[in-house]
Amino acid sequence: MVGTQLSVRSICFGFLLSLSFSSFSFTKAQTPIYQGSYCQNTTQEHLTTAYKSNLEIILSWMSSDAATSKGYNYTSIGNKNTVYGLYNCRGDVVGYFCQFCVSNAAREIPQHCPNSVSAMVWYDFCILKYSNENFFGKILTHPTWHAVGTKNISNKEETKKGEDFMRSLIRKATVETSMLYYMDAFNLSFTQSRYGMVQCTKDLTNDGCRECLEAMLAEVPKFCEQKLGWFIWSGTCMIKYDDQMFYLLNNQSSSSRESDKHGGRKRSKILIMSFSVMGSTTLLCLGVYFFCYRRRDGIRLSSFHKIQTEEMLNTDLPIIPLITILQSTDNFSEASKLGEGGFGSVYKGILPDGRQIAVKRLSEFSGQGSEEFNNEVMFIAKLQHRNLVRLYACCLEENEKILVYEYMPNSSLYFHLFDDEKRKQLDWKLRLSIINGIARGLLYLHEDSRLRVIHRDLKASNVLLDHDMNPKISDFGLAKAFEIGQNQANTKRVMGTFGYMAPEYAMQGLFSVKSDVFSFGVLVLETICGRKNNGFYLSEHDETLLLYAWRIWCEGKSLELMDPMLENSFKASEVEKCIHIALLCVQENATYRPTMLDVVVMLGSDRLTLPKPKHPAFSVGRKFSEEVPKSKRSKNLLSTVVTISITLPR
Template identity: 40%
Template structure:
């Protein structure tokens, strides 16, 4: 009997481990994404889409899928085609445990969601489906509620140092060691006889650099929300990150890391091997990428030259008709073309003294025409993100729009490598320079702010419902709202705008563009955009005006992970006035500004169905007696988005998907 005891003990341990994993898999989900389906009503219990969805869920729960640990599949024909994806955690080697988790997740997501796209995360697996392919690789970090339940650590600064070392090493292992299937788990001893356990994972359809970028964004988020806590989780569609002070994964798959400054401890040989191999891999990748770039450079330059020449010919042709991406015809006969020589004279040859701003696209200069009229010239650099199509889109589109709350495009110039857009000059520059500058902000009263809010709303209403074209702006933010000498608000930058047909309510795209902090979740997550996407952006801007705080980078205030999360928290606590800037409160009845905050929260609700239209927003802003529904939870989990457009030639900033320009001043 005794000689068989070790085997019996081993079997008992395996049974306990497997049982514990099964118990975990049966728990409630960590989080889920389940948007409304009203904009694209494919989902119906008796529809072909639903039949295909059932087939996909069955395939994801199959033995083959669970054995692989990661599975992509699809069923049906467009427009009822369904794409599905499942992923089990990398340390789950038992296919039965993986299968049971996927089955549970598949059933749960079908019970919870009535939508064309949805996703659910469990401790041990995640399941996702959509009506479109998973080519839109957007990073949108989600913070599970259990993060708020973790206790704070006693020494957050030192704890963050150890956590950073652990997660950076795990991220490098997952992203640059192909044999690891984009998964890594490990631990590091922390002073005080404690151990930090960490885990990172990417979906296996990502490229290695893509996985690295995703984990880098996730680490920024987990540092923001949880680096002072004893645990934290960040979830996204393409990568996940987690740490705790107690072990939560299979120890056999973990690395033991040693903090470099620890006394009496030495680096292990495998760590040197890992660093050397990783360095060789990265170096090889960079060299290969450089060779490919050099080979393609001449071809790209030639293509750009041909494209620019074609654009010039198209735009300068009398009564030229341009075809938009949505298939609508618009004429450029109203566009005024100026010569490069005249613009050089107006701007004193683009002198630094006339420079108003600098962005990823190039620079903006002030100029004076011979008749004395002041202008703002947007000079696009040759390698600007704003390429040929965006230039044409803005030139042709904005010429058709005439409204006091939209900036006027006076003309354009296209000669050689120069692409210039000429606007009316706005003496008070952009809204962000006003509301985020404490000195300038203190000189204004609520009446002025209220006028700006109403001006932006009227401009959007014109774009959505009153102009001869139905326009979705897609990049509304304070930088893109200009102020004239009377502080009249004017919306600008239509390079990313899209035209809808009269009966069209929504569309989808694989090229997500915009700015972190202002994008509606359905747009960032699935590429779906509509008038409600602009309403979301308007709500964010309204809340920024009221609070005087930026949505982008709000985590640095330590009040909450995002501006919307902070607004929602104080609203639920009955402390709405804590959100309002003191300068605003001094010049405004409390009830009026709280009502305005209420409208802002209605605009940023996660479900686009629940957001009002801009016509309703205008009614609510203009009538204090009109009742307001209670807002639902906003989409405050929205976070950074990775660079998505392969045609873009410059790297995006930390806060932008594709650089959205500094507007003409």
């Protein structure tokens, strides 16, 4: 029992310490901080048009190139009025965050150095330079800049140890690894550690880098020797020393990890011992409770996290740093929120390269959301079609589960279709285009994709509209993949949206491609009439949308279903054909429903003779038999409809 208590307490302490440490590192790395700029050959006159044009091109190139490079690159633009440009991110920063820093620098350097033929700008995570002269490979040791901390060195021996430590980093950066950067830590004492980093721009040779770094180190006695933290840099290299870990752990060297790990263990032991002496009875009790009663949940979450990580790696889906997402969404601010659902919240953001994104953040309280997240990663990463929403990247960091999609500026079909004012903008040509686009997207899922995917939650709110009002199917949280030769599956966990679910799925848990066909039929009817299927029976018709549409079609009055707002734009033959196809899709017996290939062919042809639809699926509404003339009824038409009411909330 004593051993268990100590184990629990150690777990609690370790958790608290790691949380504190992670928070510190993250906060320090959150925003690229402007350090300074150096403007040369500044003129009161405007730059020539040719030079300015080349400069704009090279700044734009650096902004985009930084996302896919190894954190640095340099090139020149133009045979005349040539501009030479270079960017270099800190060795521990790559990918989206490097691009964020470089893009920020490229955007702001004209403001810091207006009308400058040559300029440099520094941030704590990157440097950007341009000039009308070729500076690649040239060492710059003058001028230099420096910044110092507020704390003074209390131990005189630290000066010598710190200098030796920084020299060892220079040696590792230029001789042992040839990386031109290195970061590491050492234990000054049993309770204190020191951290350092050296780096050169990647256009230098090893010898050139060493010369530059040693020149920076020679500046320390002049400005920084008595300070606990300092930072010295020139246009081609930098050195930094501090008592706090300022670099990121993502890409640091293995020796740096080992050094920090050993130091962390020592400090953790001391803190644990101190805390034990203080007698943390409360924390111990909470720890025992957490360990005993929450352990299984923790194991489940840990396993889920591991599975997700492995599956994401298998899908080749890019991983985006959490820090980039926070920057793009203003720390998930309310102003950037687009909406909220069962999965969690969705936010609008802007990546460093200017792309607008929709960020889907799994709520930590959403049990259903965990499975949805897994499905989204598994399916959308492998699916590419113009009528499916594109998934850019995902993030599993700091216990966050986040998906990053392309941003749809026109929101969802639901947003337009069921709003009296916005619906006016949806003329018949546009509605028909949306219907066709949804059909093609479903056909791809069912027949043409690498996986045979059943969406299971097709509805107006899951059809998003891009800048040109092209429809894109979204939200694959409930999707299921079929194996080759598999046509139907069964589930005990029926999930979806009432009003769009096929009867065999809602009542028996059976789903197939025909389940999606049913949902498509409902969606087509809603698109034509501008009314929701759910709640339609509360209107003056006192019938469900499906029963009403089928009845008036049988009476030869199907155009009465049409939204009055389409009166000036519709083509009667097209509207009637779409209603006819929709009724084929919502037939009660799944066997009679067409496939999505059949639907696409029918939508694209004016010469096909369409089969007569049979009775639509069950629904909520009044019985009817005598209202439909016998001459209009099909042979298998039921005389009554059973009134059924089910509630399956999403």
